[in-house]
Amino acid sequence: MKQTLLKFLKRIEPDKEKAPLLHTAYDAFFTFAFAPNTVTKEGVHIRDGMDLKRTMVMVVIAMQLCYLWGTLNIGHQHFAALGKYQQHILEGFHLKLFYGLVQILPIWIVAHVVGLGVEFYFAARKKHAVEEGYLVTGALIPLIMPPDIPLWILAFSIVFAVIIGKEAFGGTGMNVVNIALLARVFVFFAYPGTISGDEVWVSGLTKAAPGGVAEYGWIHLNVLNPLFENFGWSTFQAGQAVVDGYSGATPMALAAKGGWEAVTQHYTPSQMFWGLIPGSIGETSKPFIIIGALMLIAMGIASWRIMVSMVLGMVTMALVFNWWGFNAYMEIPWYYHFSMGSFLFAMAFMATDPVTAASTNRGKWIYGFLIGMIGLIIRVMNPAYPEGWMLSILLLNVFAPLIDHFVLQSNINKRMKHVQ
Amino acid sequence: MEIRTAETPIADNAEGDALKKLKRGFDVRLHGEAEKVINNQVQVNTFAVQPPNFAGISPMPKLEVQEGQHVKAGDALFFDKRNPDLIHVAPISGEVIAINRGERRAIQEVVILADRTIQYRTYAAVPNVENSSREALVAFLLESGAWPLIRQRPYNVLADQNAVPRDIFISTFDTAPLAPDLNLIVEGKAAVFQKGLDVLNRLTSGKVYLGIDGRGISVPSTVFTQANGVEKVRFKGKHPAGNVGVQIHHIRPIRSKEKVWTLGVQDVLTLGTLFLEGKYDASRIVALTGAALDKPAYVKTCIGANIGDLLKGHTLDGNARIISGDVLSGKSKLPAQFLDCYDDQITVIPEGDDYELFGWLLPSSARPSTSKTFFSSIFSNIWVYNVNTNTHGEKRAFVMTGQYEDVLPMDIFPQHLLKAIITNDIEKIEGLGIHEVVEEDLALCEFACTSKQPLQKILREGMEMMIKEGL
Numbered sequence: 001m002k003q004t005l006l007k008f009l010k011r012i013e014p015d016k017e018k019a020p021l022l023h024t025a026y027d028a029f030f031t032f033a034f035a036p037n038t039v040t041k042e043g044v045h046i047r048d049g050m051d052l053k054r055t056m057v058m059v060v061i062a063m064q065l066c067y068l069w070g071t072l073n074i075g076h077q078h079f080a081a082l083g084k085y086q087q088h089i090l091e092g093f094h095l096k097l098f099y100g101l102v103q104i105l106p107i108w109i110v111a112h113v114v115g116l117g118v119e120f121y122f123a124a125r126k127k128h129a130v131e132e133g134y135l136v137t138g139a140l141i142p143l144i145m146p147p148d149i150p151l152w153i154l155a156f157s158i159v160f161a162v163i164i165g166k167e168a169f170g171g172t173g174m175n176v177v178n179i180a181l182l183a184r185v186f187v188f189f190a191y192p193g194t195i196s197g198d199e200v201w202v203s204g205l206t207k208a209a210p211g212g213v214a215e216y217g218w219i220h221l222n223v224l225n226p227l228f229e230n231f232g233w234s235t236f237q238a239g240q241a242v243v244d245g246y247s248g249a250t251p252m253a254l255a256a257k258g259g260w261e262a263v264t265q266h267y268t269p270s271q272m273f274w275g276l277i278p279g280s281i282g283e284t285s286k287p288f289i290i291i292g293a294l295m296l297i298a299m300g301i302a303s304w305r306i307m308v309s310m311v312l313g314m315v316t317m318a319l320v321f322n323w324w325g326f327n328a329y330m331e332i333p334w335y336y337h338f339s340m341g342s343f344l345f346a347m348a349f350m351a352t353d354p355v356t357a358a359s360t361n362r363g364k365w366i367y368g369f370l371i372g373m374i375g376l377i378i379r380v381m382n383p384a385y386p387e388g389w390m391l392s393i394l395l396l397n398v399f400a401p402l403i404d405h406f407v408l409q410s411n412i413n414k415r416m417k418h419v420q
Numbered sequence: 421m422e423i424r425t426a427e428t429p430i431a432d433n434a435e436g437d438a439l440k441k442l443k444r445g446f447d448v449r450l451h452g453e454a455e456k457v458i459n460n461q462v463q464v465n466t467f468a469v470q471p472p473n474f475a476g477i478s479p480m481p482k483l484e485v486q487e488g489q490h491v492k493a494g495d496a497l498f499f500d501k502r503n504p505d506l507i508h509v510a511p512i513s514g515e516v517i518a519i520n521r522g523e524r525r526a527i528q529e530v531v532i533l534a535d536r537t538i539q540y541r542t543y544a545a546v547p548n549v550e551n552s553s554r555e556a557l558v559a560f561l562l563e564s565g566a567w568p569l570i571r572q573r574p575y576n577v578l579a580d581q582n583a584v585p586r587d588i589f590i591s592t593f594d595t596a597p598l599a600p601d602l603n604l605i606v607e608g609k610a611a612v613f614q615k616g617l618d619v620l621n622r623l624t625s626g627k628v629y630l631g632i633d634g635r636g637i638s639v640p641s642t643v644f645t646q647a648n649g650v651e652k653v654r655f656k657g658k659h660p661a662g663n664v665g666v667q668i669h670h671i672r673p674i675r676s677k678e679k680v681w682t683l684g685v686q687d688v689l690t691l692g693t694l695f696l697e698g699k700y701d702a703s704r705i706v707a708l709t710g711a712a713l714d715k716p717a718y719v720k721t722c723i724g725a726n727i728g729d730l731l732k733g734h735t736l737d738g739n740a741r742i743i744s745g746d747v748l749s750g751k752s753k754l755p756a757q758f759l760d761c762y763d764d765q766i767t768v769i770p771e772g773d774d775y776e777l778f779g780w781l782l783p784s785s786a787r788p789s790t791s792k793t794f795f796s797s798i799f800s801n802i803w804v805y806n807v808n809t810n811t812h813g814e815k816r817a818f819v820m821t822g823q824y825e826d827v828l829p830m831d832i833f834p835q836h837l838l839k840a841i842i843t844n845d846i847e848k849i850e851g852l853g854i855h856e857v858v859e860e861d862l863a864l865c866e867f868a869c870t871s872k873q874p875l876q877k878i879l880r881e882g883m884e885m886m887i888k889e890g891l
Contacts, residue, residue: 002775002777006775031780033777033778034775034776034777034778035775035776035777035778035810035813036775036811036814037772037774037775038811038814039741039771039772039773039809039810039811040809042874042877043874043875043877044863044867045741045743045747045748045750045752045809046448046747046788046807046808047810047813047867047869048788048789048790048791048812048868049788049812050789050791050793050812050813050870051780051812051813051814051816052816052819052870053780053781053813054781054791055793055820055870057781058793129814131816131817132816171817172816172817173819174817298792299792299793300792301793303821354821355819359822359835359836360821361822361825364822408833408836408851411831411832411833411851411852412851414831415673415851416676
C-alpha cells in the first residue's frame, strides 16, 4: 500500500527545471505525505524526531477548539441580534453551525490558497523547499478577522503581509514582525471600516442595530434550507429584524464609552468568559484559548515565559490604572481584562511566535511584560481603538532584537570582565 | 525500542569533593550498549595514524618513513613542518605498507601492518617525574611522540609546547550515547594513572582537575576517586555533563587569551606507562556499540586500529553506518578505514534512507527526542531506542528559540554564537564564548535542532576563522 502510493507519487513528479513552481508545490505535498529519506551526512549521525512541520502542525492543532467555537459563535451572534436561539450555543445548532461554516470556509480557503500561492512562488524562485511557517499564519489569519471581512480585502492583506513582511526579509525565520498580525494591521489601516466599529462583528445583517434585517445568500436559501426542511428542522428566514435595544458593540467598545457599567448592561461576565460575545472569529472563547495555550506549553512549543510575563505586565498596568482611576475604563477591575477582548488569544498564539519574539530567556520575560503593559495602555487610553494587543505586539516585535542585544551584551560583559 | 530498568541509585561515596548539579541536558538512550567484558583476543592486522585527526597540522605533514620500512611502536612517522619538534609516532610496531593520500595529495593515512608481538622503541633516559625540570619533561614528551595526546582549548588543537597551560582537565566519565564505561577501562591501573597525573601536574602552573561521575548510577572507580595531587569535582547531570568542556565551564571557564589542556583517561594511561616503563604504549580499550551489532562488547587494541578488523566476527548489515566515536560527534567510516586517534568507541547503527508515511506527524517507531510532542517523551528516562540516520525532516531557517540552551548546561547562547559566526562578527563571536566550546559540546544542540542546522560544522568554521585571525 505504502509502496504503491510512493511509486505513484514518484511517477507524477513534475520536472524541476521545466516547471519549478509545479515542482515546488509537488514537493511541499510530497514531503507532507512522506517523511523524506534523507540521511545525516556530517555532524550528528542521528537527529531528533522533531521538525518544523511537526512544530507548526502542533500549533495548528492547538487552535482547533478556537475554530470550532468561532464557527458556532458566528452563527450564535447572528441569531442573537435577531433575538433567536439565545438560551445557549447549542440551541439551533444546525443553523448556527452551517451559518458559521458558510462564513468561515471561504475565509479559510482564501487565506490558504493566496498565502500558500505566494509561498510556493517564492520558494520556486529561490529554489528552496517550502518552509512550514505559513501553516500557522494561514490558520491564525481567519481567527483574527471579523466574520464579514470582504474576501478581496483579505486576499490583498495576505499578499501584502507575506511579501512585504516575510519574503522581502528572506522568508520563514527571517521576518521581523508577526505575519498574521501584519495582515490584520494592514486591513486595520487600509480598510478600517471593515474591521472596527460596532457594525462589523456580527455577520449577515444589513445593520447590526435596530432597523437592520437578516440577509442570506444563495447557499442558505437554495441549498441549506431545502436540506433542513427535508429533516424537518428549522430554516433560515431572510428579512427578520434586529431586536430592539440590540447593539453589536463588543465589550471593548462599550467599556471605552462607559466603563464596566456599560459592558455589564449588555453582557454578563460569564458570557464574556465563555465567549458568547461578538468579536474576531477565534478570540472570544477564553476556556478554549486557555486549553490551546496549555497544550502549547505542555508540548514545549510556545514559550511559557512570554505568556506568564505578558499576564504579569497586563495585571501590573491594570492595577496601576485601577489605582489611578482617571476614567471609567481605567476603573474596570483588573481581572475582567482577561475576559474582555483578545488578550488571551494574543498571549497564546501571537506574542509567542518564536521568530518575532525575543529569543533569549531573559529577553522573553522583558518582551512579554512590555507587551502586557503597553497593550493595556493602548486598550484603555486610545480613544479611537479600544484594543491594544495587535499594536503592542507589533511594536515589541520591532524592539525584540534590541532587548536580545542587551541580554547578550550583559552576557558578553560578564565574560569580558574576567579578562581584566 | 525496549524498556531498560532504571539503575538503582548508589549512595554518595564522595569524600568532600565539590559537587556540581547540572540541570540542563538530555540523555540519548540507545540500544546496543557494550557488554562489560573486555575481549583481549581480537586480532587487528593494520593500524593507521591519520594526520586529519590533528586539527591545525600544516597543509601537509613531513613524512619520516617510506613504504616498506619497519617501525617500532613509538618511532616517528611524520612531523608538522611548522613545528618540527611535534612528531607523530607509530602506535604499534610493524611495516609501513601504505601511505594513503587524498585531495591535493594530502596525507590521509600512514598504514602499518602490525608485528605479531609489539617491539617498543627504547629511550636513552626516561626523566624522573619528581626531580626533572619541566623543560626536560616537555622535551621527553615531544621526543617520545606522546605530546599529540594533549589537546589544547580553545579550539581543540594540539597543545602548544611553548605555553604553560592555566590548568589541565580530565573527565573520568562519558555521558555520550552508548559511551564506554571508563571505570572498566582503568580497572587495576591505579599506579599507571597516578603516574600520568603526576606528569601532568608538573606541566601546568595551575591545577589538574578530574571530573568525577556524580550521577549516582554507578560507583566511580577508586582509581579516580583516590587519585592524589589533583582536584576532584563531581558532576551530576545528563549528557553533556561528562564532556570536559562543560566541566571546564563550571570549574573555571576559559577566558580570552587563556589556554587549558585536556586529555582522555586512556591518554593519561599512555603517559603513565611511558614514565613508569619507558615505552610508548598506545593500547586502547574500545567499546564496540550500537544496535546494528550483534554482540556489542569491549575490545583491547591500539590507537588507529582498522575498523574492519575490529568488527570481524560481527555480522554486519550492508546498510549500516559505522561511526568512529559516538552518534553525536563521531565520524562516519568505512570498514577499510581506521579508528580516529582520540576515540575509544565505535558505533554501528542502521541507515535510515527510507520514506516514512506521515513520519513527521505519526512516526511508526519511537525515537529519541527532546520534544514533548512525542508520546514517548513521557518515558524518555526508561525507554531505550533503536535509532537510524534519517534526518527526520529537512533543513530550515532558525525558527525555534531556546532549544539549544535547554540542552546545554553552560551560560552560553549557542544560537546567537552560531549566528555571529555565520555573519563573521568576530567581536561577538569572541564575546559569546567561542573559547569555551568545541564541536562535541554543541553536538547535542545539533541533535535537538528542529531546523536541522549543521551546528558543529558552523562552529568549526568559526574556530578556523578565529585561528586564522590569531585570536
